[in-house]
Amino acid sequence: MNDKNIIRSAAYLYDEMDPSEKLEFERDLKDDENLLIEVETLRKVSNKLHNMDTIQPPDEVVDAVLRSLEVRKSAAGSRRSKRVIYYSAAAILLLGLTYGFIFTGDVDSELSNDSESASIGSFQNGFPASMGNATRASEIDKLMPWADHNDVLHFQEGLYGSEASSVDSIFRQSFQKLTPITNPSQSPTARQNLHLTGSNR
C-alpha cells in the first residue's frame, strides 16, 4: 500500500474527499482488489466503533462540578456588586474631577489673565512686576499718558484700587492738555504737509 492510498482509504471511509477525488478513488477500487479489501476491512472495524459504549462519571464528581457552579454563582454575585461599587466610585471621581477641572480652569484662566495683564503693564511701563508695592506706587505717580505716531493715546491698564484711581486722574488730566480746534482752516500748511507714505508701525 503506497502512502497516497493510506490516506485515501481513510479519507474515503470518513467522507473527507472532494466529489472528484471520490469518483477517482471508486474507479481505483474497481481496478485494485487489495485496495478494495483494505477499505472493506477498515469499514467493518469503523462500524463497530459506532456502537462504542460510554462510561458515566461517578456521582460525587458530578456533584463537585455542580457545587462549583453554585460557588461561581455567588462569586459572580459578589463580583457584580463589587463592580457596581467600583463603577459608582469611578463615576463620582470623574464627576468630581470634571467639576474641579472646570472650577480650577476658570480660576486659572483668571489668574493667567491677571498675570498676563500685569506683565503687559509692567512691560509697557518699563518696570518689572516683581518690584515692591511701594516702589510701584511711586512709579505710578510719575506715570504720564503718551501718544504714539498715530496719535493713539496710551495709559496704564489692569490696575486695581488706589493704582487705578491714580491712573484715572492722570487720564482725566491728559484731556486737559488737549485744546479744541476752533477754526480748522487756520492751519492749511499742516494739512499740506501730510504725506500718505504708509504706516510707521
Added chain:
Amino acid sequence: MRLINSDHIPRSYEQMADKDLVHLFRRKDDQLAFRELMNRHQAKIYSYIFSMIQNRETANDIFQETFTKVITKMDDTYNEQGKWIAWVMRIAHNATIDHIRKQKRFVDVKGSYDKESKTDFYERLPDEDSIGQQEKLELDESTSSLLKHISNLPEEQRTVVMLRHYYEMPFKEIAELTDVSINTALGRMRYALINLRKMFDEEHEKESNSV
C-alpha cells in the same frame, strides 16, 4: 445516568439545542441550562478522558478540572462561535494531554541508589505488570471490550478515534486540536483501525481456543 437533580430540569430544556442552552446560561445565568448540557455530554467527555488516562481517580480529577474551567471560561473567553461541545472537548483534551506530559516528565533518576534498602532506582520501581493488571481489571469491570481495545492503542491513534467516533469531529478540527495536518490525522485513523482489527482477531482467537 442522569444527574442527581435532573428531575428538576423542565422537559423544555431537553428539547433545546446546545447553543440555546449555552445562551441561557451565559445571558441569564440559568443553571438548569448548564445541568442539561452536562447531562447530554458528561458520559462522552468522561469516556474520552478515561480512555486516554486509564485510571479512575485521575480521570475524575481531570473531568472535574475540565468542567471547572468550562464554568469559569464560559463567562469570559467563550464566544459562542462553533459547537460548544467541541470547545469543551478541546479543554478536556488539553487537560488530558497536560497530565500525560507531566507523567512522562515525572520520572527522576537522581539519587538512584538508596543506602538503607541497598536498592537502585530500577529495583524500587513498582512492578509495571501488577499496575497493568490492576488497571485492566478496572477496565474490565467498567468498560466494554471495545473501549478496552481502544485504550490499548497508541496515544495519538486513540485521540483520533475518540474524537471522531464520540464527537463526529471533522478531521480538520481533529488536526487543529492535535496540531498535525489532516493527512496525518487520517493516517493515524487508518493505523488505529488496522490495530483494532488485529486486537479483535486476537480476542476472537482466544475465545475460540478457550472453547
